[in-house]
Amino acid sequence: MKILIQNGRLIDPASGRDEQTDIAIAAGRVVRIGQVSADFHPNRTIDARGLVVAPGFVDLAVRLREPGHEHEGMLESEMAAAVAGGVTSLVCLPDTDPPLDEPGLVEMLKFRARNLNQSHLYPLGALTRGLAGEVLTEMAELTEAGCVGFSHAEVALKDTLVLHRALQYASTFGYTTWLRAQDGYLGNGVAAKGALATRMGLTGVPVIAETIALNTLFELVRDTRARVHICRLSSAAGVDLVRRAKAEGLPITCDVSVNHLHLTDIDIGYFDAAMRLTPPLRQVRDRDALRAGLADGTIDALVSDHTPVDEDAKTLPFAEAEPGATGLELLLGLALKWGEQSGQELARTLATITISPVRVIADALGSLASSAGQLVEGGVADVCLFDPAEYWQVRPDALRSQGKHTPFTGHELPGRVRYTLVSGHVAFESP
Amino acid sequence: MNFRNNPQLNKHGELIHLLSIEGLPRALIHQILDTAGTFLSVNDREVKKVPLLRGKSVFNLFFENSTRTRTTFEIAAKRLSADVINLDIARSSAAKGESLLDTIANLSAMHADMFVVRHSQSGAPYLIAQHCAPHVHVVNAGDGRHAHPTQGLLDMYTIRHYKKDFTNLTVAIVGDIVHSRVARSDIHALTTLGVPEVRAVGPKTLVPGDLREMGVRVCHDMAEGIRGADVIIMLRLQNERMSGAMLPSAGEFFKNYGLTQEKLALAKPDAIVMHPGPINRGVEIDSRVADGAQSVILPQVTFGIAVRMAVMSTIAGNSA
Numbered sequence: 001m002k003i004l005i006q007n008g009r010l011i012d013p014a015s016g017r018d019e020q021t022d023i024a025i026a027a028g029r030v031v032r033i034g035q036v037s038a039d040f041h042p043n044r045t046i047d048a049r050g051l052v053v054a055p056g057f058v059d060l061a062v063r064l065r066e067p068g069h070e071h072e073g074m075l076e077s078e079m080a081a082a083v084a085g086g087v088t089s090l091v092c093l094p095d096t097d098p099p100l101d102e103p104g105l106v107e108m109l110k111f112r113a114r115n116l117n118q119s120h121l122y123p124l125g126a127l128t129r130g131l132a133g134e135v136l137t138e139m140a141e142l143t144e145a146g147c148v149g150f151s152h153a154e155v156a157l158k159d160t161l162v163l164h165r166a167l168q169y170a171s172t173f174g175y176t177t178w179l180r181a182q183d184g185y186l187g188n189g190v191a192a193k194g195a196l197a198t199r200m201g202l203t204g205v206p207v208i209a210e211t212i213a214l215n216t217l218f219e220l221v222r223d224t225r226a227r228v229h230i231c232r233l234s235s236a237a238g239v240d241l242v243r244r245a246k247a248e249g250l251p252i253t254c255d256v257s258v259n260h261l262h263l264t265d266i267d268i269g270y271f272d273a274a275m276r277l278t279p280p281l282r283q284v285r286d287r288d289a290l291r292a293g294l295a296d297g298t299i300d301a302l303v304s305d306h307t308p309v310d311e312d313a314k315t316l317p318f319a320e321a322e323p324g325a326t327g328l329e330l331l332l333g334l335a336l337k338w339g340e341q342s343g344q345e346l347a348r349t350l351a352t353i354t355i356s357p358v359r360v361i362a363d364a365l366g367s368l369a370s371s372a373g374q375l376v377e378g379g380v381a382d383v384c385l386f387d388p389a390e391y392w393q394v395r396p397d398a399l400r401s402q403g404k405h406t407p408f409t410g411h412e413l414p415g416r417v418r419y420t421l422v423s424g425h426v427a428f429e430s431p
Numbered sequence: 432m433n434f435r436n437n438p439q440l441n442k443h444g445e446l447i448h449l450l451s452i453e454g455l456p457r458a459l460i461h462q463i464l465d466t467a468g469t470f471l472s473v474n475d476r477e478v479k480k481v482p483l484l485r486g487k488s489v490f491n492l493f494f495e496n497s498t499r500t501r502t503t504f505e506i507a508a509k510r511l512s513a514d515v516i517n518l519d520i521a522r523s524s525a526a527k528g529e530s531l532l533d534t535i536a537n538l539s540a541m542h543a544d545m546f547v548v549r550h551s552q553s554g555a556p557y558l559i560a561q562h563c564a565p566h567v568h569v570v571n572a573g574d575g576r577h578a579h580p581t582q583g584l585l586d587m588y589t590i591r592h593y594k595k596d597f598t599n600l601t602v603a604i605v606g607d608i609v610h611s612r613v614a615r616s617d618i619h620a621l622t623t624l625g626v627p628e629v630r631a632v633g634p635k636t637l638v639p640g641d642l643r644e645m646g647v648r649v650c651h652d653m654a655e656g657i658r659g660a661d662v663i664i665m666l667r668l669q670n671e672r673m674s675g676a677m678l679p680s681a682g683e684f685f686k687n688y689g690l691t692q693e694k695l696a697l698a699k700p701d702a703i704v705m706h707p708g709p710i711n712r713g714v715e716i717d718s719r720v721a722d723g724a725q726s727v728i729l730p731q732v733t734f735g736i737a738v739r740m741a742v743m744s745t746i747a748g749n750s751a
Contacts, residue, residue, distance in 0.1 A: 194645035199453070201553040201576030201615060270438055271554030315532055315562070317552035319575070 008048025054383030056088025068097025086384035093154035143344025156184030235290030308403025326403035546702030632656030
């Protein structure tokens with residue numbers, strides 16, 4: 001299959017390239033960027049006039065809900081949602097049922113994903129067996145099966161002795177550990193501690209739940225030199241600590257979710273369960289610090305934190321509702337919205353969902369490391385074509401994900417995905 | 432989707448549900464209290480009934496047990512001539528695994544006109560109001576730590592009865608504020624009605640500093656908290672919180688924050704002492720104070736029925 005994409009505005013954040021040009025794709029690879037020679041005979045030509053041609057997006061936090069939560073999401077529906085959102089590589093969390101704690105489960109998931117022939121799937125293995133926080137998983141075996149790192153998902157690893165050993169062991173082999181910074185005791189709440197939670201009578205998670213966990217992690221990283229990716233930062237104080245830890249040279253990276261970049265606890269309104277998220281939405285100053293942290297590179301990647309939740313689990317009183325929101329199809333729109341509002345160059349905005357997240361997982365990508373999240377000749381042809389000027393309204397019934405709950409229902413977002421190419425084939429085109 | 436506007440008011444600003452005192456206009460609160468005043472005399476009649484809710488069905492949905500509040504709602508509804516159905520949800524539907532909204536759908540199919548809801552989770556009555564049929568009215572009879580608006584209104588009725596004017600008062604609320612829906616409803620009501628000083632009194636574990644943003648003065652010292660007060664509202668300390676990480680013991684709590692005659696002497700000589708009940712004698716309040724001349728705890732209960740009649744008749748008269 002040969003595809004020629006003509007007249008688009010090609011933006012490759014990795015190289016800084018931003019120009020109107022053509023791109024030729026053959027056998028799953030980008031064969032030419034620029035003037036395409038006349039002897040290239042494409043099977044298909046896409047006129048990309050008015051569209052941005054960007055590397056396919058890389059989402060570091062996706063729940064596919066398989067195995068075990070198929071009522072909330074199936075691999076088919078969620079992988080369809082990924083390509084509809086322009087996401088061509090995704091990292092999925094191990095908090096399935098059973099958790100991804102043994103190679104067979106990971107192989108099965110990879111196999112099922114490969115058969116769907118859509119986005120590249122990079123699972124995170126469970127850091128401990130059953131995510132129970134006691135026994136380490138067989139990390140080498142899991143890595144061989146395709147895991148790109150090890151995570152404890154939302155389950156707090158309260159035992160610092162186990163955490164210390166997990167980091168020692170992972171660092172022995174150069175594996176990255178992905179952790180949420182939330183103290184297992186102080187983190188038991190459903191909203192951010194503050195005036196709103198107090199007024200609404202909701203149990204609050206204080207900022208110190210994040211900063212204590214970060215300080216503990218940094219001490220462990222200083223001791224072990226383990227590489228740690230901090231997932232879903234939520235507070236201004238947390239951003240500040242990460243900034244200082246990076247300045248010190250600790251081998252850490254971190255991400256923030258699209259939800260936390262745009263929302264605050266005030267959005268909970270009259271107990272809107274769509275705003276029931278983990279970590280909880282914090283105050284305006286926290287949101288502003290997260291936005292600034294993403295802009296200055298303290299925060300490496302923007303993630304959708306895609307979590308399909310079914311209707312029954314959301315139509316409950318706020319505290320009982322299952323946390324999470326669908327996000328794969330909103331990642332681009334919410335990234336662009338942040339970029340517009342904070343005056344970022346388009347290439348810089350796109351970097352947060354392409355090359356920057358790739359750098360987080362690069363060590364585990366193998367042969368794809370040199371071209372994922374980029375547009376380079378000879379590299380894998382993962383491409384997203386979108387119309388930056390077209391606004392679309394978020395409507396639950398129009399989402400491909402089985403998860404219909406998002407805080408952004410009814411919002412108008414910029415950036416309509418028109419085509420998504422994965423390894424050189426058209427995996428999605430908008431009707 | 433969720434409510435964009437205050438879900439308890441219709442587009443004319445009339446009350447269709449009572450979910451929280453927060454956001455209610457001052458005039459509306461006074462109107463309910465005035466209406467309650469007219470119902471007080473009903474309670475003194477030989478035939479204690481008025482026909483305002485005749486033919487209407489009021490369902491008491493208590494997802495959390497409470498004999499006292501349920502009884503006062505039942506009496507209020509019956510005095511308005513409504514048919515009252517009590518459902519002990521905690522021991523029936525919910526115990527069988529039926530979801531909250533399935534329960535509501537089933538009861539709506541029985542042509543309920545009003546749901547009186549008590550639930551252990553903050554916000555549950557909002558979810559019910561959002562999903563029930565448009566003609567059904569919802570009264571929040573206490574949700575989690577969030578609100579207990581009829582208690583708040585009866586407290587305001589009591590204060591207005593004894594003190595007449597709100598705009599020159601100092602009101603101290605003492606005890607476990609952080610877990611108290613009564614405290615939140617009282618604070619919203621008092622600040623809306625123009626009380627210049629509302630104090631929240633208790634240890635830091637039970638009185639968070641964030642309360643200042645609700646317009647109250649936070650006092651961790653009991654003497655500072657009740658000095659010069661016109662009204663003291665003591666809160667019930669739940670048994671399960673008497674000993675743990677919040678408080679070491681009921682005895683130590685009483686020593687610091689229990690209301691005794693000696694401490695009451697710091698308040699104004701004509702100060703009134705209130706309590707939403709049921710009281711823990713010797714934990715938050717000394718018996719001599721609870722039974723003393725300044726206590727208005729029993730009149731609160733009497734006013735409570737009239738206030739609940741006023742709330743139910745008011746919302747039943749308005750349509751979405």
